[in-house]
Amino acid sequence: MNPIAALIIRSFVAVPVTLITWLICYFPLDFTFFGSTLFAILGGVLTHVILASFQSVSYIKKHQLTRKEYRYIKKNLKEAKLKIKRLNKSIFKIRDIYSVKQRIDINRITKKIHKMTSKEPRRFYKAEEFYFSHLDSLVELTEKYSFLSSQPKQNREMGQSLIETRRTLNELSKVIEEDLYRVISDDIETLNFEIDVAKHTIQKKKDMKFPEENRWLK
Incomplete structure (x- = not known):
């Protein structure tokens, strides 16, 4: 994944988590403003780190690497x-x-x-x-x-x-x-294979549509 896109995704999740953590600590749990802020920051950072680790593992698995x-x-x-x-x-x-x-x-x-x-x-x-x-x-x-x-x-x-x-x-x-x-050699081989399959499919449809005509041409 693009590093910038990955960072945006992490931030998109971490910011709401930070805000929600602060609200929970300050109101229901009755923490001080400073304490709520500290826990909120820790929650946001932890979310960011966990997501970064998850993205890294997913990326490595996707590309079949250790x-x-x-x-x-x-x-x-x-x-x-x-x-x-x-x-x-x-x-x-x-x-x-x-x-x-x-x-x-x-x-x-x-x-x-x-x-x-x-x-x-x-x-x-x-x-x-x-x-x-x-x-x-x-x-x-x-x-x-x-x-x-x-x-x-x-x-x-x-x-x-x-x-x-x-x-x-x-x-x-x-x-x-x-x-x-x-x-890009693998891409070229894949493309050539797909071209061959497409040609075979087209020819098969032609044979089914005009069986007599194709039989005489052969």
Whole structure:
């Protein structure tokens, strides 16, 4: 579940619980104002914590993960998010017009992979190469490229390094395209299966509607 949506749900439940607890403590139980407020806050916090725990357990079960797996994936996704921020910062510092499309593609694909694996954590296992190798390479190369291309004076050696880095980034952009394809491979297989089933159903209905005509065509 989206963290913001989960927080809204918890707050939507915790606030009324807090208010009701205060009213019960202050009026029927005749607690002091301070005591009623203290119990009301504790009731709201406890409700918030219980709901957060329930949401976490439900989320883990939904995605068929253990707590250990979820912590491991969550940790790596958090680290990857910082790397992607560094990557995008470097990308948008580059003023080289020759690599505009390449940089846009890299930005789009990296964000897409991270978004999909954050939404469905089990996909992380299909993107381990991206997170543990390809993303690091992209960050290092774009930061070096950004630094070199920003220099006011460039000699022949620097120019050659920029060309080589641009070529390597182009190859890496193709590699992360394959990473993205790997992440969505199950969806593609499912879609192809559903297409085959739909075609079979359509053909079956045609056969039932025009049995004689189809028999002669065969």
